[in-house]
Amino acid sequence: MIACPCEVCHSADPRDKRLRTSALVRVEGSGSGSGSGSGSGVRAEGSGMNIVIDAGPDFRTQMLAANVMQLDAILLTHEHKDHTGGLDDVRAYNYFYHKPVDVYATERVQAAVRRDYAYAFDSEHPYPGAPEITLHTIDKRPFSVGRQGEKGDPAVEVIPIQGLHNKLPVTGFRIGKLAYLTDFNHIEESEIEKLRGVEVLVVNALGHNPHPTHFNLEQAIEVARKVRANRTYLTHISHRMGFYAEQEPRLPEGIHFAYDGLTIEI
Ligand SMILES: [Zn+2]
Ligand SMILES: [Zn+2]
Ligand SMILES: [Zn+2]
Structure with a gap:
C-alpha cells in the first residue's frame, strides 16, 4: 500500500x-504439444x-x-x-x-x-x-469466448457466477475446472451449486477483520468449504492479512494464499 x-x-x-x-x-x-x-x-x-x-x-x-x-x-x-x-x-x-x-x-x-x-x-x-x-x-448465462473455427480451436465456455460486492453486483467466472471469484462479500447457495466439481477455486479474502465490501479470511474459508475444490487460493489480499510466511501455515488444508506470479496447472 x-x-x-x-x-x-x-x-x-x-x-x-x-x-x-x-x-x-x-x-x-x-493441437498444442508444449506447455505454456x-x-x-x-x-x-x-x-x-x-x-x-x-x-x-x-x-x-x-x-x-x-x-x-x-x-x-x-x-x-x-x-x-x-x-x-x-x-x-x-x-x-x-x-x-x-x-x-x-x-x-x-x-x-x-x-x-x-x-x-x-x-x-x-x-x-x-x-x-x-x-x-x-x-x-x-449476463447470467454461460457464454463462449474465442476464435471459433480458427486453427480448429474449440471456443472456451465460461459460466458467470453472480455475487455481491456490498450492494454492487459482481461477476465471477467458471472456466472448466477453475472458478475465479474476486471482490465478493456475498454469494447465494444457487451460485455455489454452479461451482460443483471445480478442482481449483480462487476466492477473495481481504484480511482477518470483517469488511463491508469483501469476504474476510473466515468468510472465504467458509465459501471454500462449501465449494469443496481440491485446492483453494485466496486473492485480493491486503497488507493487513500479515506476512505470507507467518499466515500460510495457519490455513486449513487445501487452502493457500495466492501471490504475484503464482502458476497453477489444472
Ligand atoms: Zn478490487
Ligand atoms: Zn471492487
Ligand atoms: Zn502496510
Whole structure:
C-alpha cells in the first residue's frame, strides 16, 4: 500500500508483494504439444487461448512480467478501477495483431468502460492510437469466448457466477475446472451449486477483520468449504492479512494464499 509504514508493506519476501488482482487463464488447444513455456513466455503461435480476468492499473506490468504475447479475451468482474484501470494498454495487442481486443462484461460494467475510456469509443472522431476494444455483453448465462473455427480451436465456455460486492453486483467466472471469484462479500447457495466439481477455486479474502465490501479470511474459508475444490487460493489480499510466511501455515488444508506470479496447472 502506498505510503504505508507497516512491516508487511516493506517485506523483502516477494510473496508479500501484491499488484492489483488479476489472472491469466491459459487454455491449451488440442493441437498444442508444449506447455505454456514458463521461461519463454506465453507464446503467440499454435492453438490454445489466453484469457485475462480483469485489467487493473498493473495490467501492463503484469503482461510484461508474464510475457503474454497473445491475448484472446479480457473478462471483467466489475467496474472498479483496480480491475479496469489498465485497459488503455491493450493498444500493444492492437498494434501487433491489427485487431481490437475482445472484452466481456455486463451492460453496467460496459457503461463504466465507455465513460472511463470515452476517447476509445468516439467513432465520429477516432483518435489515432487509442485502444481498440470490442465489447461483448454477458449476463447470467454461460457464454463462449474465442476464435471459433480458427486453427480448429474449440471456443472456451465460461459460466458467470453472480455475487455481491456490498450492494454492487459482481461477476465471477467458471472456466472448466477453475472458478475465479474476486471482490465478493456475498454469494447465494444457487451460485455455489454452479461451482460443483471445480478442482481449483480462487476466492477473495481481504484480511482477518470483517469488511463491508469483501469476504474476510473466515468468510472465504467458509465459501471454500462449501465449494469443496481440491485446492483453494485466496486473492485480493491486503497488507493487513500479515506476512505470507507467518499466515500460510495457519490455513486449513487445501487452502493457500495466492501471490504475484503464482502458476497453477489444472
Ligand atoms: Zn502496510
Ligand atoms: Zn471492487
Ligand atoms: Zn478490487
